[in-house]
Amino acid sequence: MHNSNHGDRYSAIISSDFTVSVHDTLFSGQTFRWEMYRSHYPYYVSVIHGSPIIIKSMDTLGLSIYSDRDELGGLPLSKWAEYYLSLDINERVIMEPVFRFLHRDIALLVQDFYGLKVLRQDPFETAVTFMCAQGIGMPIIRRQIGEICRVFGDPVSFTFEGTRHTNYAFPSPERIASAHSEDLRICTNNNCRRAVNVRKMAEAVASGELDFRKLASPDRSLDSIRDELCRNDGIGPKIADCIALFGLGRFDAFPIDTHVRQYLLEWFGLKRAAMPLTVNNYMELQREIRSVINPEIAGYAGHLLFHCWRRRVKGLNTA
DNA sequence: TGCCAGGTGTACT
DNA sequence: AGTACACATGGC
8 A cells, every 4th residue: 555646545556467458347338337537548437435446557567446545345455456356266267178179269259358357346236237228228328327326426526637526426225215216217218117116126225125245145046146136126037147247246147138149149059049038048048058158157258258249249349 | 211229027818 | 938019219
């Protein structure tokens, strides 16, 4: 820990044996709250645990993290960053030798995205985010989350390279639970039912009826987590699996969306992926892909494939 | 213009 | 158990 020159007291250097692609990580679509500031090096800024967090990407040197607190989420700043960015997972070895042998062309494509990390994000934020991600494109999803933070989140000001900035924290479950549906609807792409669903889910979290800490228990089965989450209106199997993967640190969860479905058909030849995505087909597709990808990190590998498919095959650059 | 976008709930058969 | 459709809007 030492003083930084960004108006923030604490900083931590995260050294790593391998390069972490901060840009791909924060803008791969799994998180929607990081802003990129350009200077000599790229900086990525968000507000987490009520504190501005600045990540400086240093390419081969590793990462540096700045915050005005010396600990976040009960962890020292550097430990929090290692956890949040899942630096304990080496994505270079999740594609097993058998996979690289059987799917050589895909493994080569995915190699370009080593450094992409699956974040361990806050489960409530993750739940709201993916409830706002039904059948619409990334730009609208990102806008919704930004609006929810701007309208309901606490402003946090900080100085960055001599300029004053204001970002917004993600609002608490209590704050969203007490929101008027009409105010929330303006944030949720004008979708009234989505606003009601998000508010009801926030109420369940605020009342303790929906307890993410219980769900995060490692001995819970993926099926029981999915079933519990699906009791909330607006959360189906796909969003439940997204919450498990990105919000509960369950890297074995394998959400199947429109992009995943496409590469399951095109890359792995799963005929069922061409059929309508009923609950039965959804579960059966998960079973089939787990015979191809190591089930313990199927979701982590799936996110690499997801990102690779969007960027390399679909030519999408939108976060 | 028409189709696709990180799906889900409801109302049918 | 499977199918059709509404939901809302931006991007290509």
